[in-house]
């Protein structure tokens with residue numbers, strides 16, 4: 357279940373978070389996480405002091421990095437170029453993505469201590485990034501039945517209208533899911549990105565009861581979330597989503 361921590365003003369998946377693994381999805385109340393100083397301030401307030409914070413550059417690709425600081429020189433903040441997902445088996449490495457409407461997904465295999473995070477908007481979802489992350493975890497030794505995942509705050513089909521070209525792309529790729537993820541209303545098509553990512557996780561062999569699913573919409577809930585769709589013409593910010601093994 358997704359719960360709210362009123363001390364930190366974050367949502368977190370109770371399925372995954374425990375003494376060993378800290379994870380969550382920040383809200384607007386934590387500040388704009390495009391700013392590095394807000395990221396550091398957030399981790400301090402949460403009493404988390406990761407040695408390294410690792411952030412995919414987020415270019416709407418399906419490139420996945422496996423973070424291994426023994427191969428590379430490590431800095432307190434590592435931006436991984438040309439990637440949208442990252443995995444690690446190391447402790448004290450915080451994996452981070454930042455969004456405002458796109459879908460953040462946290463992955464964990466507590467048997468093998470493999471954790472991951474990914475960012476997908478419509479492009480990454482169309483190319484099934486979450487399925488590729490599960491494939492990569494399997495390469496690293498995970499069994500799908502041991503993987504848990506959580507889908508964080510994102511824009512929902514109440515607000516995410518798409519044009520005819522994009523509707524056609526999703527219809528061609530996901531014909532079997534189209535009646536669940538594509539909705540017609542008032543002559544417009546709306547896409548349910550988080551539900552599609554949920555269905556893709558199931559398709560990859562993740563058990564239904566091993567997925568914590570965030571039920572709200574970033575665009576509807578102006579008090580708690582930044583939303584690119586709602587605010588891109590004025591000021592908008594980013595929420596931060598993270599997982600770290602303590």
Ligand SMILES: [Zn+2]
Nearest residue numbers: 514515573576
């Ligand atoms: Zn909405």
